Amino acid sequence: MVTGAAGNLGRAVVATLAGRDICLVCVDRSSEELEAFARTLPPKxxxxxxxxxxxxxxxxxxxxxxxxxxxxxxxxAMVNTIGGFATGPVTTHALAQWDMMMTLNARVALVTSVAVLPVMQAASYGRIVHIAAVPGLKAGAHQAAYAASKAAVIRLTESIAAEHRNDGITANCILPGTIDTPQNRAAMPDAKTTAWVSSSSIAQLIAFLISPAAAVVTGGAIPATGLA
Known part of the structure; x- marks a missing residue:
């Protein structure tokens, strides 16, 4: 199960898994974008x-x-790629941004986990992967809402991992660097893109984390920030 499947990272995860004889549940808020993307997948x-x-x-x-x-x-397995990014100072106008970040990043991670865990518990097997961020470890200026919401994702992941160590269920989150997407290139035209991380490379990491081979990895906040 891949949430946010029509987004940049979600597409990369689905494309990576589609050729591995895996049954895929592709979930997205946009019906049009999701159906268009699904038509690009291999017929089999x-x-x-x-x-x-x-x-x-x-x-x-x-x-x-x-x-x-x-x-x-x-x-x-569930791979939750839904999230949002917004920055701004801690002022009297910050509450709306705080609520938005907590909903998109923290609440969705919690709600999707709560929904899928009973099915995994019944099967004594499951893999959960959320997308956090480096500011969830330490915030910078204008990152209060975003960083707090991603910190919540990290702590949620750790709690799920601890609660389900004996259930055959792992929970991990990824801390990507700047992902090389058309939107990020448009927003940061002067950035050094050689230091950015591709969606496909993160998708490969996620593919490992949801595999049986990754049974010993749980409760991790795994950096995926590249080499440059």
Whole structure:
């Protein structure tokens, strides 16, 4: 299960997994973008799309999991790529940004985890991967809301890992560097893009973390910031 499947990182994760004989549940809020992306996948790929999903809503998240179980019988892994980025100073106007970041980053991570964990517990197997960020470890100026929301993702991941060590379930989060996307290039035209990280390289890391081979890795906040 990949949430945010029509986004830059979500697309890379799905594309990486599509050629590995894996049943895919592709979830996104945008019906049009998700369906268009699904049509680009290999014809032999076994894909269920779940579109129009506001995964800050527990009812929607539960419906997503039920649809996956109805189609494929279980959910072995969930990769949650949904998130947002906004910056601004700590002023009287910061509350709206705080609420937005906490919803997009922290609440969605919690709601999706709560929805999928019972199915994984019943199977005594599961892999959960969320996307955090380096500012979740230490915030800079104008990063209060964003950094706090990503710190919440890290702490949530650690708690899930600790609670389910004996259930065959792992939980990890990725701390990417700046991801090389069209949006980031447009927003930072003068940046040194050679130091940026590709979506496909992060997708390869995620593919390992959701594999049986990664059973010994849990509770991690794993940097993926590149070499440059």
């Amino acid at each position: 790929a076994r894909v269920l799309t779940f579109a129009g999903a506001d995964l800050s809503d527990p009812i929607v998240a539960q419906a997503m999991v039920e649809a996956a179980v109805d189609r494929f019988g279980r959910v072995d």
